[in-house]
Amino acid sequence: MTNAPQLTPLVAVTADVKDVDNYRWHAAAETYVKAVTIGLAGIPVIVPSLGDALDIDRLLERVDGVLVTGSRSNVHPPLYGAEADAASEPYDHARDATTLPLIRAAIRHGVPLLAICRGFQELNVALGGTLISEVQDLPGRSDHRAPVSNDQAERFAIRQDVVITTGGCLGRIVDAEAFKVNSLHRQAVGTLAEGLTVEAVAPDGTIEAVSVTGAAGFAVGVQWHPEYWVATDAPSGRLFRAFGDAMRARIAARGSYQAAAE
Numbered sequence: 001m002t003n004a005p006q007l008t009p010l011v012a013v014t015a016d017v018k019d020v021d022n023y024r025w026h027a028a029a030e031t032y033v034k035a036v037t038i039g040l041a042g043i044p045v046i047v048p049s050l051g052d053a054l055d056i057d058r059l060l061e062r063v064d065g066v067l068v069t070g071s072r073s074n075v076h077p078p079l080y081g082a083e084a085d086a087a088s089e090p091y092d093h094a095r096d097a098t099t100l101p102l103i104r105a106a107i108r109h110g111v112p113l114l115a116i117c118r119g120f121q122e123l124n125v126a127l128g129g130t131l132i133s134e135v136q137d138l139p140g141r142s143d144h145r146a147p148v149s150n151d152q153a154e155r156f157a158i159r160q161d162v163v164i165t166t167g168g169c170l171g172r173i174v175d176a177e178a179f180k181v182n183s184l185h186r187q188a189v190g191t192l193a194e195g196l197t198v199e200a201v202a203p204d205g206t207i208e209a210v211s212v213t214g215a216a217g218f219a220v221g222v223q224w225h226p227e228y229w230v231a232t233d234a235p236s237g238r239l240f241r242a243f244g245d246a247m248r249a250r251i252a253a254r255g256s257y258q259a260a261a262e
């Protein structure tokens with residue numbers, strides 16, 4: 001996929017904080033940054049989780065979209081009124097302090113937003129919703145965790161059904177009523193935030209995708225991982241292309257580009 005240079009979206013990609021070799025790193029998994037290049041011909045820019053030291057409003061003036069990534073860490077339960085406990089670890093407080101205000105600001109400014117897995121959960125928490133933990137242990141729920149394997153392709157295998165909400169924005173994007181996705185999560189939406197619309201559910205009722213109700217632009221969250229098979233899985237590719245199209249439309253509408261000389 002190629003596009004005119006002036007319509008190449010700059011995409012803010014959220015970072016996890018990791019302590020390795022006596023250094024603190026702010027990192028994003030390669031699958032997310034590659035999906036920005038492969039899936040929408042954009043330029044990923046990893047945004048460090050610096051919390052209130054990050055001028056989010058100025059950042060959002062300079063980027064064309066926000067991709068909130070997945071992570072093995074969990075949102076700190078007190079952020080949605082629950083008790084922290086060892087079972088909910090690991091946490092990433094610096095990431096929480098960055099992504100929650102970033103999500104709210106992106107929605108406020110109408111910056112296209114795609115939230116994946118933990119990012120989907122952060123979207124719900126950022127707007128006032130809650131999460132449930134160890135969903136596989138709850139009555140009537142299935143196991144949404146990754147298959148036990150050292151092979152990432154096996155862990156991210158596409159295997160779980162989701163049913164799309166009829167007439168929703170996600171259905172228009174993926175042009176399907178039901179399809180299979182991968183699933184690598186222990187937590188799930190508990191109370192859905194006001195201002196979110198359910199776009200897909202799993203057979204056990206777990207909310208699998210949402211959109212921001214009445215959002216000025218593209219604002220979608222999915223519990224699964226479209227980034228992983230973006231090049232080969234049709235719904236994944238369509239979702240990333242729609243994200244890219246929304247960013248390009250916003251660039252054009254903002255007139256923030258000078259047509260390059262032919």
Ligand SMILES: N[C@@H](CCC(=O)NCCCC(=O)O)C(=O)O
Nearest residue numbers: 070071072073117118185186187
């Ligand atoms: N930690 C949360 C969110 C899950 C998530 O984002 N998973 C992505 C990483 C998957 C992996 O490599 O294990 C939860 O568990 O619900």
